[in-house]
Amino acid sequence: MMKLNIKETFTTELPADPNMENTIRQVENSVYSFASPKRTRAAKVLHVSQEMASELGITEEETTSDYFKNIFTGNEVYPNTKPFSMCYGGHQFGNWAGQLGDGRAINLFEVEHQNKNWKVQLKGAGKTPYSRTADGLAVLRSSVREYLCSEAMFHLGIPTTRALSLSLSGDDVLRDMLYDGNPAYEKGAIVSRISPSFLRFGNFEIFAARKDIKNLKTLTDYTIKHHFSHLGNPSKEDYIQFFKEVSERTLAMIIHWQRVGFVHGVMNTDNMSILGLTIDFGPYGWLEGFDFGWTPNTTDRQHKRYRYGNQPNIGLWNLYQLANALYPIIEEVKPLEAILDQYKVHFEQDSLAMMKSKLGLCVDDANDLKLIQHLEDNLQLAEIDMTIFFRNLSSFTDAESGLSQFENSFYDFKNTTDEIKENWNLWFKKYEERLKIESLLFEERKQKMNAVNPKYVLRNYMSQLAIDAADKGDYSLIDELFQLLKKPYDEQPNNEKWFSKRPEWARNKAGCSMLSCSS
Numbered sequence: 367m368m369k370l371n372i373k374e375t376f377t378t379e380l381p382a383d384p385n386m387e388n389t390i391r392q393v394e395n396s397v398y399s400f401a402s403p404k405r406t407r408a409a410k411v412l413h414v415s416q417e418m419a420s421e422l423g424i425t426e427e428e429t430t431s432d433y434f435k436n437i438f439t440g441n442e443v444y445p446n447t448k449p450f451s452m453c454y455g456g457h458q459f460g461n462w463a464g465q466l467g468d469g470r471a472i473n474l475f476e477v478e479h480q481n482k483n484w485k486v487q488l489k490g491a492g493k494t495p496y497s498r499t500a501d502g503l504a505v506l507r508s509s510v511r512e513y514l515c516s517e518a519m520f521h522l523g524i525p526t527t528r529a530l531s532l533s534l535s536g537d538d539v540l541r542d543m544l545y546d547g548n549p550a551y552e553k554g555a556i557v558s559r560i561s562p563s564f565l566r567f568g569n570f571e572i573f574a575a576r577k578d579i580k581n582l583k584t585l586t587d588y589t590i591k592h593h594f595s596h597l598g599n600p601s602k603e604d605y606i607q608f609f610k611e612v613s614e615r616t617l618a619m620i621i622h623w624q625r626v627g628f629v630h631g632v633m634n635t636d637n638m639s640i641l642g643l644t645i646d647f648g649p650y651g652w653l654e655g656f657d658f659g660w661t662p663n664t665t666d667r668q669h670k671r672y673r674y675g676n677q678p679n680i681g682l683w684n685l686y687q688l689a690n691a692l693y694p695i696i697e698e699v700k701p702l703e704a705i706l707d708q709y710k711v712h713f714e715q716d717s718l719a720m721m722k723s724k725l726g727l728c729v730d731d732a733n734d735l736k737l738i739q740h741l742e743d744n745l746q747l748a749e750i751d752m753t754i755f756f757r758n759l760s761s762f763t764d765a766e767s768g769l770s771q772f773e774n775s776f777y778d779f780k781n782t783t784d785e786i787k788e789n790w791n792l793w794f795k796k797y798e799e800r801l802k803i804e805s806l807l808f809e810e811r812k813q814k815m816n817a818v819n820p821k822y823v824l825r826n827y828m829s830q831l832a833i834d835a836a837d838k839g840d841y842s843l844i845d846e847l848f849q850l851l852k853k854p855y856d857e858q859p860n861n862e863k864w865f866s867k868r869p870e871w872a873r874n875k876a877g878c879s880m881l882s883c884s885s
Contacts, residue, residue, distance in 0.1 A: 368428050368437070370444065373478040376485070377450060379588055381581060383495070391495050392465055395578060397569070397585055398450045403440025403472050404492025404502070406554070408536030411435050412841050413848065415517055418530045418560055422486070423479040429531075438558040439533045440472065440491040447475040451494035452564065455572035456636025457687055459671055465572060466636050467496025470504060473564065483592070485564055490535070490556045503539045507833045507877065509555035510844060512647040514832070516559070518824045518851035519644050524622040525615070526644040527561040532844070544876060545664070553837065561643060563593055567688045568636035574691035583695050593641060606701045609692055613685050613705050614712070615642025620681045621716050624674075625724065626820055627653035627752040631663040631881070633672050633680045635687050649881035652823045654868045655749035655777060656742075662826070664880045678713050685709060723818045724756055726811040729803050737800055740793050747786045749777035751867045753823055760815035762801075763808075768794030777867060820854040822864055826879065827872035 376398070383399035385391070393399050414429045428434055436442035443449060451468035458466075472494060474486045489512065490504025509532055516529035535554035542549040565585075573582035587600040590608055597604045597611075619642045623630065630637070631649040639645040651662030658675030666672050672680060689702040696702065721738045722728075745755065755775040762771065769790050773779045804811065824847065832843040850861050872878035 367433055368424055368431075370475070371423060371478045372444070372447060372475050373483065374447070374476050375483065375588075375592055376473070376476065377448060380585065382450070383453070385495075388493060388495060390493075390497060393453045393467070393495055394576065395581060396453055397581065398452045398473075399467075399495045400448055401451045401468075401472050401492075401494040402443065402449050403474075403488055405441050406439055406535040406537055406556075408534075409435055409439035409441055409556075410534045410536065411438070411531055412534060412555075412836070413513065413532045413844050415528070415530055415848075418517070418528050421479065421482065421528075422477045422484055422530070422560070434531075435533070437474070438488070438531050439535065439556050440474075440488050444475055449474050451496055452569060453496065453572060454566055454568035454636055455575055456566070456568035456634050457571070457684070458634040458636070459666070459669075460683075462575070463634075463636075464575070465496070466568060468494055469497045469500055470494070470502040471559070471564070483562060484560050485562065486530070487559045487561070487564060488556055489559055490554065501539070503535070503537070503554050504556065505539050505541055506534065506553040506555040506836055507543075507830075508648070509557045510833050510836060511650075511829050512557050512559075514829060514844070514847055514851065515647040515650060515824055516557075517848065518854070519628075521852050522622075522626055522820060522823075522854050524626070524628070524644060525619045525642055527559055527564070527639070530558040530560050532557055561639075561641075561645070563589075563639075563641055564645070565589060565593075565640040566636050566645070567638040567640065567684055567691070568634075569640070570691040571635060571687060574694055577694075579694050582691070586692065586695060589640060602696055602698075605692060605696050606698075606705075609689060609696075609702060610705045610708075612640060612642065612688065613709050616681050616685060617678070617709055617712055617716065618642060619644060620677050621713075621720050623677060624717065625720050625818060626823060627656070627674070628823075629653065629660065629662055629672070629674045630677065631661060631666070631672055633677065633684065635684045638681075638684050638688075651826050651881070653752040654825065656745040656752040656755070658742075658746070662880055667880065678717070682706065682709050682713075720818075724759075724815065725797070726760065726806070726815040727800065727804065728806065728814075731800065731803055733800070737793075737796055740796070744786075744789050744793055747789060748782050750775050751777070753820065754865065754867065756819040757816070757821050757865070760812040760819065762794075762797070765791065765794040765798040768798075774867075817855055821857065822850055822854045822861065824851060825868060826877065826881070827868050827875075828864065830872070830875070830877040833877065 380397040383393050383396035449472050453467045472488050472491045477484045493502035513529045513532040519526035533556045537554040538551040539554040637646040649663040661670045661673040835843045
């Protein structure tokens with residue numbers, strides 16, 4: 367039997383919903399409601415992140431036990447713990463949606479190990495008081511994507527929630543995948559998610575919206591005490607510093623997203639972590655062809671609010687909503703406005719620094735911004751794979767052979783016009799001249815560039831191949847991708863097949879291009 371070092375802070379220090387019934391309702395004056403996972407028919411653990419298990423103090427041998435399976439599929443409650451779901455609100459696609467909450471997430475307990483406190487949560491384990499009209503369950507396809515992406519993001523060096531295990535529930539779940547009125551039964555699944563905290567902007571917004579200042583302050587004090595303890599004892603000044611740090615962490619996360627071409631797809635305020643972690647992997651995707659206007663979310667197809675190029679702006683918009691939520695306990699506008707203004711300044715600076723690192727530019731030069739803008743313009747003249755292009759750029763030698771080194775980045779190089787080629791030749795000449803300012807030798811520059819430009823990312827078609835195989839009972843591709851994505855910056859010669867553009871068959875296939883929020 368696993369012996370976990372349970373140390374609850376959330377449920378012992380924050381107000382609980384006194385109603386113990388697991389019924390759909392509006393929950394007030396409470397941060398969370400108790401909710402037990404639904405027992406499943408025939409749970410089966412498909413994959414475990416042994417790295418994450420060790421973070422919790424769980425051995426590899428223990429992860430193969432029935433007890434592990436029962437705990438992390440919700441079929442058994444760990445002794446002396448009370449599972450719960452959080453209450454929060456949120457702005458969805460720019461509009462206040464009122465109470466939302468953990469509709470299909472149930473927090474099991476907190477584990478303390480090696481001076482780290484981890485919150486352990488199941489996604490897809492059944493109804494909660496916040497499920498609204500849904501069933502609280504999840505299906506295999508979305509669970510595979512969440513499981514793989516959580517750990518892939520971690521190994522890319524991007525702040526993120528983690529995942530411990532992926533399991534089949536053994537139950538069928540009815541879903542309308544494309545929202546076209548044709549629901550079908552799919553395999554039910556459960557992901558065990560891990561994070562220092564699952565608190566979101568929406569946890570604070572719901573209390574502000576209800577003018578519940580007492581609980582707003584209680585939650586903020588708790589958050590500072592456990593996650594921003596370096597700020598000291600909570601005070602008005604600390605609330606301001608807390609907001610400043612949330613703003614900085616949020617921007618840092620988004621800059622990382624932009625660096626690797628990750629598009630979250632649904633940056634509602636209820637999907638924004640208070641710790642600046644990537645959270646809620648729904649209709650996400652990585653850029654295939656470089657395109658500032660691309661969104662992976664079918665719901666966002668028309669307005670493209672959450673498109674790749676708009677993510678930094680949405681981060682700021684969401685921080686405005688958090689500032690509004692925290693205002694009642696700060697009661698000063700100017701310091702909040704100053705922090706929001708600083709976000710804009712830091713974005714310009716940090717974005718430039720990030721792009722320079724992708725180009726291997728260490729020395730400052732007044733023309734770097736123009737060089738980068740010229741590059742971004744060129745990348746959108748034809749369909750060019752972002753990941754492959756930037757990875758190849760580290761091997762750039764000279765402008766003379768420039769374009770020939772990047773043919774495999776183009777989706778249709780053969781039909782690329784002479785005008786586009788000339789634009790590229792001009793840029794390569796400028797890039798060659800710019801590199802002469804640098805002091806790094808070729809191999810040193812290549813090493814630095816390869817450390818920020820991944821060779822392997824979780825393209826949607828790769829996930830879909832794993833999902834299709836898993837639907838047929840073959841789970842080997844889940845592990846293959848899991849292992850591949852643990853070393854995204856390494857060459858991995860044996861995995862060269864994954865360093866390739868999206869296949870043409872995947873261009874418009876469901877799950878490979880755009881996705882719905884249905885899970």
